[in-house]
Amino acid sequence: MPEGDTVWRQARDLDAALAGQLLTGSDFRVPQLATADFTGRMVQSVRSRGKHLMMRLAAGSADGPAAVIHSHLAMEGHWDIYPVGNLSGRASGARPARWRRPAHTARAVLTTELAVAVGFSLGTLEVLSDGEARTAVEHLGPDLLGPDWDAREALRRLRAAPERPIGLALLDQRNLAGIGNIYRNELCLLGGVHPETPVADVAELPRIVDLARRLLEANKDRPVRSTTGGPARGDASLWVYGQAGKPCKRCGSLIRHATMGDPAFPRHAARDIFWCPRCQPAAGR
Known part of the structure; x- marks a missing residue:
């Protein structure tokens, strides 16, 4: 299972690639999120909490309140980031030409004008409200890499x-x-x-x-x-x-x-x- 420093680094890299960008495509490959589509939403931030990743999306003008994409890497999960040029002219959200991991293990594909973030083999992937996101991690002890370490x-x-x-x-x-x-x-x-x-x-x-x-x-x-x-x-x-x-x-x-x-x-x-x-x-x- 990835250690907390690995998850912190994943959050840092995802935040650098996605924060402030509008999603031009979103593709969730788990049954409970098969119909979810956040195209047009802005990614506000990506933060780690222990071994959990919280990607916050701004509220849409007509398609709902702010949302948090919550993922946990479990034993083998990983988020990869690819430049959008790897799409080889395909439609937004399409699979880049060369993913570094097997396509069948992809659970989420999030696309902006600049980057494609692909979550592979994620142990947890769900969309939560702000309140639900707080509840999802409230059981955790102090975060060793958090700003409020105690x-x-x-x-x-x-x-x-x-x-x-x-x-x-x-x-x-x-x-x-x-x-x-x-x-x-x-x-x-x-x-x-x-x-x-x-x-x-x-x-x-x-x-x-x-x-x-x-x-x-x-x-x-x-x-x-x-x-x-x-x-x-x-x-x-x-x-x-x-x-x-x-x-x-x-x-x-x-x-x-x-x-x-x-x-x-x-x-x-x-x-x-x-x-x-x-x-x-x-x-x-």
Whole structure:
């Protein structure tokens, strides 16, 4: 699942390409929006809230109030932006000549005079009113990349369930919004805690929350993230994530791997965890 910095970057790029532009075509390829058409509407802004994208459209002169196109990337979603020249003379809203992803995975195609934005494999795609848009994200904790980031509130939410494993608490977007599985694993290493350690036993919890903010801020403008301070490529960029069987960059012990499910979300598949047995001893050891 894309991390919060990836979603922030998607919102930034979509906003730069679409904000202030009139839609010359809109094509939604999900059944519930098959008849929706926002041609002629102006895109006012595109913003991220945690891992959610909110594209706000101005009210039309005769076709309804302001609306918000809400999307969530889920595991494999992505918005691509193409110059309008790629339409090769076809009608507005037609598929560009060379999409970088399979056409059958497209869920939304939004066209202006300057650009075509295509949402592929989106986990969520819906059109909401302003009030509904606020409700859709009101359950989220403080946004690590938001202008109203509140570390104290994030800590309060994390500590509200002291028995919960830190590896699950960090992934729960109701506590703080923006951490995905990569950052979850990296933060546990940096905090010196095994992912199964109860929140109550994490002495460095304020430091971990501060590191979460700093890491996402440092990486939000990078196409390839680095949590180690090393080059943003290959094994040098990450401490433990995806490094099973390789030596820890701190102590040389071999990185271990397992999966961890969340009883609070039984429908969600168990996620990978990686840890160093020496730098992150299991709880109680």
